[in-house]
Amino acid sequence: MIEPEYVLGLDIGGTKLAAGVCKRDGTLVSSARVPTLSHLGPDAVIDRIVELCHRVMTESKIPDIPFVGVGCVGPLDVKRGVVQNPPNLPGWIDIPLRERLEKALQKPIFVDNDANAAALGEHRFGAGRGIANLVYLTLSTGVGGGLIVNHELWEGANGNAGEIGHSTVAFDGRLCRCGSHGCLEAYVSGTHIASRARERIASGAPSQLPEMAGGLENISAATVLSGVQAKDAVAMEIWNETLLILAAGLANVVNIFNPEQIILGGGVIHARDLLFTPLRQLVAARALPPLMQVVQIVPAELGDNAGVLGAAAVGWCRWKREKRKAQEPV
Amino acid sequence: MIEPEYVLGLDIGGTKLAAGVCKRDGTLVSSARVPTLSHLGPDAVIDRIVELCHRVMTESKIPDIPFVGVGCVGPLDVKRGVVQNPPNLPGWIDIPLRERLEKALQKPIFVDNDANAAALGEHRFGAGRGIANLVYLTLSTGVGGGLIVNHELWEGANGNAGEIGHSTVAFDGRLCRCGSHGCLEAYVSGTHIASRARERIASGAPSQLPEMAGGLENISAATVLSGVQAKDAVAMEIWNETLLILAAGLANVVNIFNPEQIILGGGVIHARDLLFTPLRQLVAARALPPLMQVVQIVPAELGDNAGVLGAAAVGWCRWKREKRKAQEPV
Numbered sequence: 001m002i003e004p005e006y007v008l009g010l011d012i013g014g015t016k017l018a019a020g021v022c023k024r025d026g027t028l029v030s031s032a033r034v035p036t037l038s039h040l041g042p043d044a045v046i047d048r049i050v051e052l053c054h055r056v057m058t059e060s061k062i063p064d065i066p067f068v069g070v071g072c073v074g075p076l077d078v079k080r081g082v083v084q085n086p087p088n089l090p091g092w093i094d095i096p097l098r099e100r101l102e103k104a105l106q107k108p109i110f111v112d113n114d115a116n117a118a119a120l121g122e123h124r125f126g127a128g129r130g131i132a133n134l135v136y137l138t139l140s141t142g143v144g145g146g147l148i149v150n151h152e153l154w155e156g157a158n159g160n161a162g163e164i165g166h167s168t169v170a171f172d173g174r175l176c177r178c179g180s181h182g183c184l185e186a187y188v189s190g191t192h193i194a195s196r197a198r199e200r201i202a203s204g205a206p207s208q209l210p211e212m213a214g215g216l217e218n219i220s221a222a223t224v225l226s227g228v229q230a231k232d233a234v235a236m237e238i239w240n241e242t243l244l245i246l247a248a249g250l251a252n253v254v255n256i257f258n259p260e261q262i263i264l265g266g267g268v269i270h271a272r273d274l275l276f277t278p279l280r281q282l283v284a285a286r287a288l289p290p291l292m293q294v295v296q297i298v299p300a301e302l303g304d305n306a307g308v309l310g311a312a313a314v315g316w317c318r319w320k321r322e323k324r325k326a327q328e329p330v
Numbered sequence: 331m332i333e334p335e336y337v338l339g340l341d342i343g344g345t346k347l348a349a350g351v352c353k354r355d356g357t358l359v360s361s362a363r364v365p366t367l368s369h370l371g372p373d374a375v376i377d378r379i380v381e382l383c384h385r386v387m388t389e390s391k392i393p394d395i396p397f398v399g400v401g402c403v404g405p406l407d408v409k410r411g412v413v414q415n416p417p418n419l420p421g422w423i424d425i426p427l428r429e430r431l432e433k434a435l436q437k438p439i440f441v442d443n444d445a446n447a448a449a450l451g452e453h454r455f456g457a458g459r460g461i462a463n464l465v466y467l468t469l470s471t472g473v474g475g476g477l478i479v480n481h482e483l484w485e486g487a488n489g490n491a492g493e494i495g496h497s498t499v500a501f502d503g504r505l506c507r508c509g510s511h512g513c514l515e516a517y518v519s520g521t522h523i524a525s526r527a528r529e530r531i532a533s534g535a536p537s538q539l540p541e542m543a544g545g546l547e548n549i550s551a552a553t554v555l556s557g558v559q560a561k562d563a564v565a566m567e568i569w570n571e572t573l574l575i576l577a578a579g580l581a582n583v584v585n586i587f588n589p590e591q592i593i594l595g596g597g598v599i600h601a602r603d604l605l606f607t608p609l610r611q612l613v614a615a616r617a618l619p620p621l622m623q624v625v626q627i628v629p630a631e632l633g634d635n636a637g638v639l640g641a642a643a644v645g646w647c648r649w650k651r652e653k654r655k656a657q658e659p660v
Contacts (some may be wrong), residue, residue, distance in 0.1 A: 145586075260487040
């Protein structure tokens with residue numbers, strides 16, 4: 001089964017849309033990004049998407065791009081390619097994205113959520129090249145995840161596996177936007193790192209962070225990291241707790257899944273040495289030694305192109321799966 | 331690839347040894363069990379094991395049993411078949427079980443830990459028949475687990491996957507025997523259900539449990555369950571907390587792994603309706619709805635024969651894997 005040489009990768013986020021024509025080796029022949037303008041609603045955004053896709057395909061000068069891989073903010077019904085009311089795409093209530101794009105672009109469309117796309121992208125082109133079993137975790141506005149099992153995306157029973165952000169690390173802990181309590185995301189997402197710091201300061205802890213950010217309400221995860229470097233007490237307390245809780249979440253996937261690699265992506269990894277050096281030690285203190293021996297914890301490598309390359313990887317991966325299914329004896 | 335019709339299954343536990351000649355459909359042609367007498371040390375116990383194996387093979391009247399599947403209390407080095415100092419087998423420090431049994435029985439020996447064996451047994455012969463993706467969890471002295479992915483045991487990078495008992499549900503919680511804090515096992519194992527009740531009473535909570543058990547130190551998980559039925563306040567508090575925390579642990583595997591089924595085994599499932607009815611509701615309150623929709627939570631079905639049938643299932647599973655490897659092009 002020979003993979004097509006080029007596919008179109010399309011990354012649909014709440015703030016930006018990105019598309020690129022991607023060669024099998026991960027080279028981007030052409031690429032572009034535009035703001036999503038999500039306030040315009042699904043119809044207008046889908047028009048913008050279609051225009052963007054035509055533009056990068058024309059620019060690439062590749063005549064016949066056989067299909068499109070899409071990474072989209074979730075929740076999604078992956079099997080049907082339907083977008084189910086993501087917090088970051090207001091008004092997208094049960095929008096049949098695959099169907100609409102297939103009609104507009106006249107090509108097969110393969111859709112997965114952005115975290116699974118990033119996992120596939122890192123496995124194919126980034127930090128996870130050649131690794132059979134890995135866990136990808138993005139620490140961003142939310143916390144998303146994807147599992148690679150035997151070199152393939154693990155989709156689970158109905159395409160929703162990998163929601164590591166919604167694993168419980170404190171059964172009676174903070175309320176999460178999913179409705180549960182003590183989810184990993186409710187502590188270590190960029191959003192929650194910032195809100196934990198704001199809550200701490202609002203309850204009276206002295207801190208330079210409001211001054212650094214230009215007001216309490218402007219404190220972000222990046223402010224907290226600057227505060228750690230400036231030895232602000234609240235920043236250090238919040239960051240140390242973040243590391244401890246993230247370590248508990250990673251130790252969970254190590255102990256349950258016994259992977260060879262954990263790849264961390266998303267904005268929070270800009271913390272670099274403040275993150276990876278202590279994190280490795282804290283995970284080792286919690287995970288079982290024989291499982292810890294074989295697992296690396298590394299940063300994602302694809303950077304700005306992660307979305308488009310991940311989307312393209314979704315395309316090849318799902319195309320291959322469909323081909324294989326078609327070849328199976330009935 | 332046609333599986334051999336009969337294999338010998340051998341279950342090595344801290345208190346009993348069980349063996350049986352098992353037919354491909356799960357019928358036990360012959361079986362027997364003897365106490366382990368673990369205080370006699372590894373050499374004497376291995377002699378007892380070999381004698382037991384010869385006995386059930388002779389009784390079965392099956393002339394050529396091609397190999398032996400073994401489920402053994404861990405930790406183990408599964409790849410090498412070495413027993414690595416299990417708490418329940420004192421003195422078994424790096425005992426090359428596979429090598430010793432191969433020499434004594436003159437057959438290939440396939441060894442896995444008891445939780446993986448039970449997962450394979452339930453998948454092949456019990457509650458998980460025909461289910462592609464499931465999680466098995468045993469609630470017993472400890473909490474063990476096994477994952478079945480695409481109808482096969484998921485071993486992970488080095489054979490240690492499935493340690494769900496050592497997933498964190500409270501990052502700053504109770505000390506676990508593994509050295510970490512807040513592991514699922516440190517709350518919901520039979521041992522810890524009992525010790526949480528004893529601690530509660532020792533700290534002054536009024537309760538009938540000491541009287542029911544014949545002394546504080548005799549309180550077991552079974553006492554707590556009797557106490558729930560007798561509406562003892564401490565028993566009900568401990569049991570409700572157990573259900574809540576177990577639900578958090580199960581919601582974790584649901585959200586990470588998106589299985590079709592969770593099978594619960596071990597002594598604690600004798601609680602039946604006190605366990606399964608509230609547990610399903612509590613997991614549903616924590617797990618993401620699309621993943622919850624597709625997962626059943628059910629009791630294990632194999633009962634007393636779980637150990638031997640699971641061990642036999644290890645045999646077939648690993649035999650098949652080795653055959654397949656041998657057939658792969660180099």
